[in-house]
Amino acid sequence: MANDAEALYRETTPHSRVLHEKAVTVMPGGTTRTTTYFDPYPLYIERGRGCRVWDADGTERIDMLGNYTAMILGHAHPKVVEAIQKQAARGTGFAAANAIEVQLATLLCERVPSLDAVRFCNSGTEATMFAMRLARAFTGRPKIARIEGGYHGTHDYAEVSTHPALSEAGPPDAPIARPDSAGTPDWVLHQTVVLPFNNPNAAEAIIRREAGELAAVILEPVIGAGGVIAATVEFLERLRSTTQELGILLIFDEVISLRLGPGGAQQMYGVTPDLTTMGKIIGGGLPVAAFGGRADVMGLLDPRREGNLAQGGTYNGNPLGMAAGLATMTELTPDVYEDLNRKGARVAELLREVFASHQVPVQINSAGSMFALHFTDRPVVDYRGVATANKDKTRELFLGLVNHGVLMAPRGMGALSTAMDEQDIQEFIDAVETVVAGQRPRWEQ
Numbered sequence: 545m546a547n548d549a550e551a552l553y554r555e556t557t558p559h560s561r562v563l564h565e566k567a568v569t570v571m572p573g574g575t576t577r578t579t580t581y582f583d584p585y586p587l588y589i590e591r592g593r594g595c596r597v598w599d600a601d602g603t604e605r606i607d608m609l610g611n612y613t614a615m616i617l618g619h620a621h622p623k624v625v626e627a628i629q630k631q632a633a634r635g636t637g638f639a640a641a642n643a644i645e646v647q648l649a650t651l652l653c654e655r656v657p658s659l660d661a662v663r664f665c666n667s668g669t670e671a672t673m674f675a676m677r678l679a680r681a682f683t684g685r686p687k688i689a690r691i692e693g694g695y696h697g698t699h700d701y702a703e704v705s706t707h708p709a710l711s712e713a714g715p716p717d718a719p720i721a722r723p724d725s726a727g728t729p730d731w732v733l734h735q736t737v738v739l740p741f742n743n744p745n746a747a748e749a750i751i752r753r754e755a756g757e758l759a760a761v762i763l764e765p766v767i768g769a770g771g772v773i774a775a776t777v778e779f780l781e782r783l784r785s786t787t788q789e790l791g792i793l794l795i796f797d798e799v800i801s802l803r804l805g806p807g808g809a810q811q812m813y814g815v816t817p818d819l820t821t822m823g824k825i826i827g828g829g830l831p832v833a834a835f836g837g838r839a840d841v842m843g844l845l846d847p848r849r850e851g852n853l854a855q856g857g858t859y860n861g862n863p864l865g866m867a868a869g870l871a872t873m874t875e876l877t878p879d880v881y882e883d884l885n886r887k888g889a890r891v892a893e894l895l896r897e898v899f900a901s902h903q904v905p906v907q908i909n910s911a912g913s914m915f916a917l918h919f920t921d922r923p924v925v926d927y928r929g930v931a932t933a934n935k936d937k938t939r940e941l942f943l944g945l946v947n948h949g950v951l952m953a954p955r956g957m958g959a960l961s962t963a964m965d966e967q968d969i970q971e972f973i974d975a976v977e978t979v980v981a982g983q984r985p986r987w988e989q
């Protein structure tokens with residue numbers, strides 16, 4: 545079946561194959577982003593509109609991923625296109641501040657509870673890098689604590705224990721810092737403290753043990769790329785009270801979870817961190833990210849201040865990204881979030897029904913407009929649960945869906961856009977039904 549799916553993929557995507565053959569001569573593996581690659585070769589997308597994308601062969605698919613959750617309004621939203629066109633004609637980057645960044649910063653500070661002030665940058669990676677550096681500068685301590693299986697981008701301090709081999713990761717309640725990438729410096733492992741997700745007692749004990757050297761605890765309140773796993777309220781509250789007591793900064797990485805509501809996950813949980821990192825939706829499809837938080841901490845970046853923390857970035861706050869971001873965030877009223885989350889809950893419910901009707905054990909983790917499938921019969925509440933689920937089935941489902949008109953993440957993650965209506969959702973569910981029905985004989989073996 546899997547080979548059949550691969551054969552069908554090859555047969556129906558000849559232009560992507562030819563592009564890939566050219567691409568491998570100039571880019572390692574033929575892509576410039578590891579996550580866009582999948583076997584036997586990646587899909588090359590030519591254009592998108594609303595919740596649909598068209599590949600190099602002109603084949604239309606439902607985009608159930610939206611550039612890994614970034615495209616919350618879908619592709620080429622008229623208001624966003626208009627804002628980009630207008631700004632492009634007025635210039636796209638200056639060695640100066642601009643009025644649009646003030647507007648976007650104001651909007652974010654008004655909506656997200658923890659934000660007294662923000663600074664823009666160009667990727668979630670930069671946002672977490674600066675937030676961690678700021679925390680080290682503010683506290684004078686060197687170490688960062690993070691969650692096993694959480695994802696914070698690709699700088700050195702971020703590339704630890706995102707997806708460690710279980711044989712090397714230590715006990716579940718005392719995980720060991722493992723490098724995610726070749727080239728991750730050894731010193732980073734010594735400066736990183738790894739916490740188990742959703743285990744407040746174990747996490748608190750580790751934080752207390754390391755407190756003298758800990759600058760910050762960073763986490764996604766809802767783990768996104770690592771499998772859409774929501775923290776329990778108790779876990780977040782315990783991290784908040786423990787860090788507050790010990791003078792450690794709490795950083796919420798809301799690069800993905802900001803799509804859950806106007807004030808992000810922190811508003812929904814009622815837990816306010818010291819710093820927040822954002823990205824994806826706030827750039828309206830362009831490379832924009834931000835970090836922000838408490839006025840006294842952010843104040844370290846003030847250039848009027850002696851010994852300030854400098855934040856370079858040729859494209860920080862560039863007016864093109866700011867215009868796209870502002871147009872997008874303006875569209876995202878509380879009602880829009882609510883409607884989108886309602887659709888997300890409906891998708892999760894329909895997915896559960898499909899798999900149950902075929903007696904295929906799967907966990908549908910969902911939060912707002914995001915979901916992830918894990919092929920296991922046990923609830924997935926942390927990285928250990930993700931790591932022990934059946935990845936072959938996820939890949940088979942993914943490729944099957946590509947062949948049946950749906951683009952999702954190869955790791956089984958999806959995100960809805962406001963451009964989707966009931967019919968799009970039903971089309972997606974029908975595709976899942978077809979693929980699961982076809983795979984069932986194999987999955988039963």
Ligand SMILES: Cc1ncc(COP(=O)(O)O)c(C=O)c1O
Pocket residue numbers: 612666667668669670672695696697698764768769797798799800823824833
């Ligand atoms: C929670 C989180 N933080 C940081 C990042 C890194 O963002 P970027 O890919 O823009 O560097 C991501 C990317 O998916 C993310 O999900």
